[in-house]
Amino acid sequence: MATSSVEIRPPELSTARLVLAYVITGLATFMAGLDNLVVTTALPAIRASFEVGVSDLTWSVNAYTIAFSVFMLAAAALGDRYGRVLIFTVGIAVFGASSALVALAPTMLWFSLFRAVQGVGAAMIIPLAMTLLIGVVRQKERPIALGILGGINGLAIALGPFVGGWLVHSVDWHLIFWLNVPIAGVLVPLAALSFRGMARVERASIDVPGIVLLSLGLTGLLFGLLRSEDSGWPRADSGGLVVLGLALIAAFWQVESRLPAPMLPPRLLGSRGFRLSLATALLTSAGVFGAVFLMTQYLQVVLAYNPLRAGLATLPWTLVPLVAAPAAGILASRVGMKWPLVVGTALQAGALGWFALVLRSDVPYALLLPGLICAGLGMGVFFALITGQAIFFARPEDEGIASGVGNSVREIGVLLGVTVAATVFAWNDGDSSPAGFTAATPSTLLVTAGVVAAAVITAARTPNDSPLPTSIPEENR
Numbered sequence: 001m002a003t004s005s006v007e008i009r010p011p012e013l014s015t016a017r018l019v020l021a022y023v024i025t026g027l028a029t030f031m032a033g034l035d036n037l038v039v040t041t042a043l044p045a046i047r048a049s050f051e052v053g054v055s056d057l058t059w060s061v062n063a064y065t066i067a068f069s070v071f072m073l074a075a076a077a078l079g080d081r082y083g084r085v086l087i088f089t090v091g092i093a094v095f096g097a098s099s100a101l102v103a104l105a106p107t108m109l110w111f112s113l114f115r116a117v118q119g120v121g122a123a124m125i126i127p128l129a130m131t132l133l134i135g136v137v138r139q140k141e142r143p144i145a146l147g148i149l150g151g152i153n154g155l156a157i158a159l160g161p162f163v164g165g166w167l168v169h170s171v172d173w174h175l176i177f178w179l180n181v182p183i184a185g186v187l188v189p190l191a192a193l194s195f196r197g198m199a200r201v202e203r204a205s206i207d208v209p210g211i212v213l214l215s216l217g218l219t220g221l222l223f224g225l226l227r228s229e230d231s232g233w234p235r236a237d238s239g240g241l242v243v244l245g246l247a248l249i250a251a252f253w254q255v256e257s258r259l260p261a262p263m264l265p266p267r268l269l270g271s272r273g274f275r276l277s278l279a280t281a282l283l284t285s286a287g288v289f290g291a292v293f294l295m296t297q298y299l300q301v302v303l304a305y306n307p308l309r310a311g312l313a314t315l316p317w318t319l320v321p322l323v324a325a326p327a328a329g330i331l332a333s334r335v336g337m338k339w340p341l342v343v344g345t346a347l348q349a350g351a352l353g354w355f356a357l358v359l360r361s362d363v364p365y366a367l368l369l370p371g372l373i374c375a376g377l378g379m380g381v382f383f384a385l386i387t388g389q390a391i392f393f394a395r396p397e398d399e400g401i402a403s404g405v406g407n408s409v410r411e412i413g414v415l416l417g418v419t420v421a422a423t424v425f426a427w428n429d430g431d432s433s434p435a436g437f438t439a440a441t442p443s444t445l446l447v448t449a450g451v452v453a454a455a456v457i458t459a460a461r462t463p464n465d466s467p468l469p470t471s472i473p474e475e476n477r
Contacts, residue, residue: 020194021136022145024187025129026152028092031183032122033156035064035099035176038164039115042173049173050108062226063112067119068126069411070218074211075124076131076404077263081206084128084135084400085195089188091124096184103177126153127403130387132195134399140333146388147329151321154383158318161296162311207263213252214263218408220245225415264405265398274393274402276462278409280455281386284345285413287451288379290421291352294441294448302361302434302441313365316372317379324380337389338464344381345455351375352449356442361434386410389462421448 039046039061046060079087098117105111130149137145167175224241256262268274299310328340354371387406394402424447430440 017194018136020190021133022148024191024194025133025149027183028088028125028187028191029129029149029153030156031180031187032095032125033153034160034163035095035118035122035180036068036157037061037160038176039173042164042168042176045168045173046111050111052108060108060112060115063116064119064122065411065415066219066222066226067116068122069119069222069408069415070215071120071123072127072408072411073214073263073401073404075120076127076400077207077211078124079128079131079400080397084132085191087124088128088132088195089191091121091128092184092187092191093121095121095125096181096188099177099180099184103174127400127407130391130403131400134388134391136195143332143337143385143388144326144329146391147325147327147332147384150384150387151325151329151380154321154325154379155318157383158321158379162315162318165311207256207259207261209255210252210259210263213248213255217245217248217252218412220248222412222415225419264401268394268398268402268405271393273463274390276458277386277390277393278406279458280341280345280462281390281406281409282413282416283451283455283458284348284382284386285410286417286420287352287448287455288348288375288382288417289414290417290451291355291445291448293418293421294425294444295355298359298437298441301432301437303363313368314372316369317376320373320376321380321383324377325384328381328384332385332388336464337385337392338459338462340381341385341389341462342456342459344378344385345452345459347374347378348382349449349452349456351378352445352452356445356449359438359442359445361438393463417448417451420451 075087075091095118098114098121101114102111102118105114130146133145133149134142164173164176167173220241222245224238224243224245227238227241252264256264257266296310296314299305299313305313328344331340351371351374354374355368358367358371387403387410390406391399391402421444424444425440428440428443430436430444
């Protein structure tokens with residue numbers, strides 16, 4: 001992307017402003033990450049409120065997911081053109097306003113549409129929060145900053161179902177969205193004032209053909225994957241959408257390779273380290289969230305846990321990252337991101353394999369606990385470092401796009417993982433009965449463990465980033 005200036009920070013920042021930068025980016029990331037899955041445990045209450053069927057309800061989740069995934073790269077490109085601070089602040093405002101509209105939605109259709117607008121706001125927040133934060137910390141502190149912010153995002157996503165269930169149980173589902181309004185109202189002026197003067201706007205042209213082609217391609221791909229969860233796989237409608245999406249993405253790449261100022265510079269995907277980091281992100285997200293999709297249901301369908309007890313049972317998986325993520329950032333600042341990510345993905349693969357080994361209709365919780373703790377440790381390391389590793393292989397002017405690509409790939413991995421897990425589950429004669437779940441879940445979890453094991457290999461092949469160099473070796477670009 002052609003630029004006339006690069007975003008830089010002043011030589012010195014006061015401790016107070018640096019702490020405020022952490023608070024602003026961390027709170028905005030937590031707010032957006034939480035709403036990714038916060039409605040999942042509130043769906044029965046929302047369905048009763050609007051008096052709709054299950055299929056209509058599903059799209060309240062899918063609308064957010066598609067908008068979030070599709071708009072992320074466009075948001076990063078807009079940040080490069082108009083300034084990352086501006087787009088980040090606008091994203092917070094859009095997220096807060098749309099949260100109020102979701103809470104006030106008169107029908108399920110409006111609810112889903114406003115959830116999509118929420119997803120657009122989140123797409124402006126997540127990647128730009130990371131690039132803004134690493135722009136105001138010293139080079140040697142970047143892994144720690146990325147560890148903290150990545151851990152916050154992972155924790156928010158993991159806690160979403162639990163928080164949603166608790167709010168519905170204690171108050172009302174509308175509060176899930178009303179809580180975002182005052183938080184966004186405080187963050188907008190804080191972000192605009194606190195980051196002012198820390199960065200100069202990059203002058204870049206807008207790649208309209210690239211944005212349109214990639215947005216349509218990702219929409220087709222994600223819509224097809226989501227349709228396959230409802231209609232089964234392979235089916236003409238879901239499979240056709242996936243093929244169309246992939247064709248549009250291929251056309252996008254052809255267009256990008258010929259433009260003087262593309263949204264996604266070919267040099268970025270030309271980096272071996274960047275490609276391997278994306279592969280690790282895709283495989284880990286697919287395997288882990290495919291397993292989460294099954295495990296959360298297994299606790300309720302087979303072990304007869306109620307939603308609150310199921311949420312409490314998975315707390316080791318969701319809360320351990322709160323400790324593991326900052327620790328991973330500190331470790332990465334000393335040894336680089338590669339080997340912590342290798343260990344993190346290996347822990348998750350081992351945990352899923354353990355679940356496949358011990359699951360039965362009367363499995364005691366004590367047998368699940370070691371796997372939950374290992375999965376939590378691995379997830380904390382993964383969320384803390386994976387996007388930061390991708391950014392490391394990008395030039396300063398490409399960091400926003402690199403962050404957007406990394407986050408988009410993770411979201412695609414989540415949907416792909418759920419689709420694959422559901423398909424393998426069905427192939428093993430699984431159904432919604434306790435007996436069907438007991439019979440099909442272990443073999444499906446073995447497949448998800450194998451997917452994450454493949455991520456261990458890609459993580460081990462990724463070039464390391466320690467000691468922190470002033471430039472990336474040419475062979476790793």
